Structure formats: C-alpha cells, structure tokens
Amino acid sequence: MGHHHKENFFSKYIFSMDHKMIAKQFLLTGMFMGVVAMVLSALFRMQLANPGSKNPILEFLLGSNYVTEAGAMTPDAYLALVTIHGTIMVFFVLTGGLSGTFANLLIPLQLGARDMASGFMNMLSYWFFFLSSAIMIASFFVTGGPASSGWTIYPPLSAMELAIDGSGLGMDLWLISMTLFIVSSLLGGLNYIVTILNLRTKGMSMTRMPLTMWAIFVTAILGVLSFPVLLSAALLLVFDRTMGTSFYLSDIMLAENGIMQVLAHDGGSPVLFQHLFWFLGHPEVYIVLLPALGITSEIIATNSRKPIFGYRAMVGSIFAIGFLSFIVWGHHMFITGMNPFLGSVFVFTTLLIAIPSAIKVFNYLATLWRGNLQFTPAMLFSIALVSTFITGGLTGLILGDSALDINVHDTYFVVAHFHIVMGLSAIFGMLAGVYHWFPRMYGRLMNLKLGYVHFWGTFICAYGTFFPMHFLGMAGLPRRYYDNSAYPMFDELISINEVVSFFAIAGALIQVIFFFNFFYSMYRGTKSPQNPWKSNTLEWTAPVEHMHGNWPGEIPTVHRWAYDYSKPGKKEDFVPQNVPLSKGEKEH
C-alpha cells in the first residue's frame, strides 16, 4: 500500500479506483437502469392487457409522437419499449449491474487482496458503463425513437431506416452504446480474471475459493471470449448501415416515398449476423446466470449452516456449463433455413447442458437437506432462484429440441422460458446478493420485515407474471405482437394477458419497498456487526468501515475451505477460512 494520499469528493465518490466504491457505483447505476426497464415493461403490459387503451400517463411519459390521436400507444412505441426493455435488462442490469457489482465487491474481499489488479482499468470499466447507459437512455429522445427491432437487432430490419423508424438515429445510438458497453465489459472481465489468478492471499488455493469466485471467474472468461464477437457483429452492421457494404444485406426492395426501390446491396446474408450475435448471445445467458448461481451457492451454504454439497461437482458443472454455452448458439436459429443436420448437432449440445444444470439443482437440494435454515431475505431469494431455475430449466428441454421448437419458436413459450430461467433466476440472485452483502457495502443491515414483505410480494408476482405465458405460447401466440385482436383464434387469450399484466404491474410496484428499504437502511439501518451472518468467507474478517486496502495490517492467511459450517467437534457452527486447522483436524 503505502500511498495514503488525501481524498477529495471527486476521487472518493466519482472517479474512485477503490473496488468497493466501484461496486456501489455499478449497483446504483444497475438499479436505476432496472427501474427504467421495469417501467417500460409495465407500459407495454398495459397495452397487452387492454389493447388500444387510452391512458394519459402514456402521453405524459412517451410524448405525442408515440401516442395515436386517440391516446393509445403506437405500434412503433410498443416495439421500442420491448426492444429497450430487453436490451437494458440483459446487458445493463443483469450483466453490468450484476457482475459489475458483485465481482468488484467480492473478488478482492473474498480472495484477500488489497484491491483489483488494476484500479484504473476498473474505474474506466465503470465509466464506460455509465456512458453507455446514458447513451442508451438518450436514444429515447431522438427523431424516430430508440432502436425497435427487438433486443437481438436482426438485420435487415435494424439496418434500414426505411424498414422501421427506430432503425435511424436510435439504432446508431444503440450500436454506439453497445460498443462502449463491450469495452466496459472487457476491461472489467480482464481485471477479474487477472485478479483471481494472481492476487489470492496466502493459503487461498483455487480449490479453496468460495463458489462465488469460481462462478465469477468462468463468467469473466465467457465475457472476454464472446463479447468481441458481438463487437465485430455490431461493427459490420455499422458498415452496412453507413458505408454501403453488404455483409448482412442482399436482394432487398423497400418503398421509399411510396416508390419501390431495389437497394444496391448484394450477396450478404442476414443469417451471418444471427450466427455472430448468438455466438455472444448464448454465452451471455450464462454470463447473466452464473454469477447468480455463485452468489446463491454461497448464501445457501451459509444460511443452511452446512457445507455446500459436492463442491467439486459444483465447480465442474460451472465449467461444463461455461464450455457448452459456446457450442449451442444454433438453437436460436433452428428455423432460419439452416442445414437440418447442423440443427441436429445443436440439439445434441444444447440438451447436454441439462446434465450440469441438473447436478447443480440436486446439489442445492442436498445442501438444504438436514440443514438449519436461517431464512434471511437473501436465503429466501436464493431458494426462489432454485425454484425458478428448475421450472425454467425444464422448458429448455422443449425449446432445445428442434422438432418441438418448430411450433413454439418465437412464441410466448420462449418468453416464459427465458424470463423464468434467466430473468427471474438472475434477478433473484442479484437481490439475494444485495440483501446478503448490503452490510458489507454500507455497514448497516437492511430492515428484515420489509425484506420479507418484498420477497413474498416479488416471488408471488414473478410466478404470476411468467407462468401463464406458457399457455399463451402453447396457444401459438407470437411474441412482439402489439395487438392480438386481429386474430379470432387469440380472442380468449386476453383473460390470460390480464392476469399476466396484473401481476407484472403489481410486481413492479412492490419493488418500491425494496428501494425504500435500500436507501433508508443506507442511512438509518441498524449498525451491522462485523460478521452478521456468521459466515466463513474472508470479506467478513475485514473491518465494517471501508478502508483502502481492505484490512489494516496483514492480510489474513487462509487455512481451510469456505464451507466448514457445523463441523463436528467445533463449538460454533462456523469456522472462518482464516482459522488454522486444530491438531488432528482434517480439511473437510
């Protein structure tokens, strides 16, 4: 350490290079983006439950361009809302917000490092993230509106303003924002990997690392390997949009001022974009999910007062999932006209992922078995994650099977599947993490009762929102439809849509309790003891008050794994990692 230079407001709160402050910055930005994305979803759920409904809130929030003369939402606005909702949730909340917060907070603290390998890169990572968030939000305010070709921005729709208004300046901003996001993610990811490999304290061998670390480690590797591919996909799209190249475009004819025009593009393939996009897109699912699984492994072990069951199998399945996630992207493209044989290969690799996923679920259940479960809000959210991971994971067996995918591809069945297995699981993991490590971040405890109210409300609304969507999908209802009333076969589905919208909006409102609890406890919460959850990991050996370098004096040395809970022969039901083995004691 040595350099205790004076901190001013800017270097402490704004351009901080301290990993704990950067983690909080990521968390707050992620939470803000989460609120935005949630409000967007509440708006389009209003439209779906009550098509063409007039609502003064719409005009107030969206402005007159997005509202028909009758006062309802326009189809363009609807598509813009779903596009930006998806983009923000996947990238800004569940990638930036989740990994950014917990990787930054936990890597140095759990591994016993003074800070990240490069504090400067870490700061850059946050500010690129901030900038890209700001640009994504700004895209709401430009002519033509934000990108509205779905979060997957498939060309040619995303390549030509003639095809949809949102593919004008809004799409440019989307691409710029995403480019900056990728830079942020790469700077962060490299830093995580280097820190985990090089800066572990004495005794912290890789096999003694808590599972959060393994999850974040594999997540960072996935990000570093796959995000550059999205970057190249985005760059080629920029070329096609602005420089007249034809990477993705071919044989296109569109009406310009009412006259059909054949565009000059020739020889490109839109399917190429899909390959590049999903080469990131599928690992991205696990970039979102793995940190959540890591966080809950930690929380479930701590609050079951038991070792995590099958530590090695858990690590192995994280690696297996990480590896397989790179060779399954084609299951998003079964019906693009891809060679059916290639489809078969992707069916095979995709369904294999169910094996490590099943192992993880069994291990969670075995950890709960004969435990002494302490139901903190963090623990409740972790159990909810296991539940949604089961429910959502199972329907993956249907969608990963190409023959079945034919009929439910791009229907609400898909929406239900990925919202439950990826959206809910990851959000639950993130909320669990916030409740669990809030004392570590702010030195105070969050209010317990409000936490319970928040959990139960959220859990009920989550299933109420997404479970019924399976039935919409099995009725053949395509996603991204602004209004289903043009189809008599979907008439009766409105009753399901009303249920979904009710729970979605109620679920969004319940989050107010969380935000209140969060900010209130930040200033008024009970002062936290040093180790409020009686946890074994190193972060709870550091003083409650944050300091540069994390530990005064020596960094603790590690003597055991992180899961010596309720070990026979010990007085307490936990033995922190820095406690030496007593005479004759075996390491688990």
Added chain:
Amino acid sequence: MDINFILKILIGLLIIVTFFQVIRLIELSSRLAENRDQVTDKSNFYNGLLLLLSGIGLLAFFFWQRAEWGHLTLQAPASEHGVLIDQLWDTTMGLIIVVFLVLQPILFGFSYLYRGRKNRKAYFISHNNKLEIFWTAIPTVVLSVLIVYGLIVWGNVTDVNNAKGGIQMEVYAKQFGWTIRYSGEDNKLGDGHVRFYAPTNPLGVVTENMFNLQSKELESKINSDKEKLLTEKNISKKKSISDRIERNIAKNQMYKAYYNSISEEERLAGEDDIVVSELYLPVNQKVAMKFRSQDVIHSAYMPHFRAQMNCVPGLSTQFVFTPTMTTKEYKEYLGNPDFDYVLLCNKICGNAHYNMKMKIVVVTQEEYDIWLKEQAETRMIKNM
C-alpha cells in the same frame, strides 16, 4: 389536461404517500423490538411455513391454469408430421411435469422441514460420490433417450427428399403481407429474383416474356432519355438524366446477365406459374413450400400444422408438410363455425408485424382443382 386527470394524479400521489407512511411505521415499530434485523426461531417458522404453503400454492396454480386455460392451447395437429411432433411434445412435456412435480415439493418441503431452530445443529456432509454419480447418470440416460427421439422426429420432418412428389409452391413475404405462387401444370416453380420486380411482376418471376418486356421497357426508357438529353439545357437536370441512363443501362445489363445465367428449363418453368393473394391447399396432399422475402426477415408460422420457417431476403428456404384435415373438418372438430387456419408472421418485421396474416383454406382435391383453374384463368399476371 382536464380536472379528472389532475384528480387521478393527486389520488395516486396520496396513495404513494400513505404507502410510504405505512412502511415507515413498520420500520419504526420494528426498531423497538429486540434482535432487530436478525432472524429468530419465530421468523424462521413463519417463513418456512410460508415456503411450504407457496410450494403447495405453486402446484395448485399449475393445475388451476391447466384446467382453466388448457382448452385455449392449440388442439390436434392438422398435418401428418404434426402428429409426430405432438407425440414428442407429449412425451417431453409429461417428463418435465413429473420432474417439476417431484423437485418443487422437495425444495419447499425441505425448506419447511429443516427451518432453523436455536438448538438444532445442521448435519455436516460435504459430498457423496456414489450419490453424485447416481444423479449424474439419471439425467444422462433420460436425455440420451430424448435426444435420439427428438432427432428422429427432426430428421423425419426436415428431410430434404420430402419435397419430392409434393405440390411445389412459394410463399412470398414482404412488409406487411403474403403473396402465394403456385407452380402451375408443370409443378415447377420458375426462378424469381427481387431485381425483376415490376408492378405487373410483384414476385420478380423470370420468364422469357417477362424478360423481353422488362428489357424492352428499359431500352425504350433509355432511348427516350437519350433524346431528352439532346434538348435539355439545364446542367443539373442534364446530369440527373445522364445518371438515370447509366443506371438503366447497368440494370439492363444485370437483367441480361441474370437471364442468361439461368437455364432454359427454369425460364420455361415460370411460364405457367400462378400468382395469387389467397392460400388454398388440398387435403392429404404433400405441399412443398418455398419461402422468400423481399425486405426483412419474416417467419411463416402455421401453428395448426406445426409448421414454421423463416423467410430470409437473399435466401430460399423450404418446409414440407401434408395437411390432413380440411377447414370444414377442423371447424366441426373444434365445434367452432368461425374457425380458420391462419398463416402468421412470427419474426419481428416492422410496425405492422402484428397484423401480417393470411387465411389458409384447406379443401378437398376436387375443390382445389376447381379453385386453381379459376385462378389460372383470372391470374394476376396475364402476360407471363
């Protein structure tokens, strides 16, 4: 803004304020309690109980939804391969539901059974290799079966040779509608390319007549522009005319090059093609649909036939299936006289995506033959 709206906003604000006050009350009252913000045996008991109840609730919700909404889902498939897909669906779904009904109760049951109590100690166990191998093997075996079964069905449905002996036809997508091309008596679709588009040739079908007509038209355009160029004085207008000439010459060359690149056979194949804006299919007769798009990606989704394929600009895709029930039969089966098969767009394609649809009419072979003959006589493109 009318007074009503302001009132609503005020009421909304009031509700929010009340809400916060209530929360504050809870917060302040819990301040007085001992062991604030720490779990107790009591809170563990209530949350464990709630978890148990919510597990039961989840299963109840699941069964309630099946009872309440099950009839809204797609009913029996109306195609040959649809039966195979539905069998695979039922098998997989059955399996999934069993696993769901086993694992969720275990999760929520454990949560209640092993809720924390002060004088309890958890059982220390870190792993059990036999058990872990056992529960790795089970999903592996089950998945192997599922994979093989799924791939057999997939292979059946997508076999390229399926197209042989089917009625050759084309489904053509654009923002925001569908056009259908039947291959006529020769049962061969002529070549089509977006660059041959003309108002009289919306699908850009390439035939000798069409080529001559379009090429001639272009040549006459070029010639008349050349004459105009001689008399035009305004320099900027002159420039735009000569640009147009260059463009049209290039286009004409492209026409010729493309026309010469396709075989005589293909040119002839297009001669008797029938372009229509309705989709009729004969029952129990294999149809080989080819898909094209002229602008963005669309997806031709025919849920009742368990059929779907993307329409990709610059690419020709295919899906083969055999309808097994006429529209009339399916109406009777559902007991719904207003029922119609439908072709929907299922890939986001622009603002009217939700409204890009076409009715599919499945009729008997005789009805189909009569209908097609009528179409051939009054077809949209007479001069092909």
